Amino acid sequence: MRISRRKIILLLAFLLVMMNLKPVLSKELVYSYTNQDRDPFTPLINKYGLILIYQEVDVKGLSLKGIIYENGQSLAIINDEVLRIGDKIGLYKIIKIGEKEVVLKKGKEVSTLKLEEE
Secondary structure, three states, rough: OOOOHHHHHHHHHHHHHHHHEEEEEOOOOOOOOOOOOOOOOOOEEOOOOOOOOOOOOOHHOOOOOEEOOOOOOEEEEEOOEEOOOEEEOOOOEEEEOOOOEEEEEOOOOOEEEOOOOO
């Protein structure tokens, strides 16, 4: 039985890929969540199979840079991210976007970000 050159190349390519993935697959992942912080309905991987690790963000580290009204929907620009009602930034969920402020909620804690004045 003779093995074709193509099969050998495919086998070598597969082995090289697996050797490069081994450190990634064997690495222990540490999540910063406690049982109270993690929303069980929030996925841990995205549609591309990449692991989503949410960084804990403090309200003091958030900056409301702008608010956009378009077609009846409000969008907020927080730390250079464009977000809408229901989106999350860190563990905070956006529950309201007003004319000059955004209301965030984390568990029972409710915080308000004011639009930065120039």
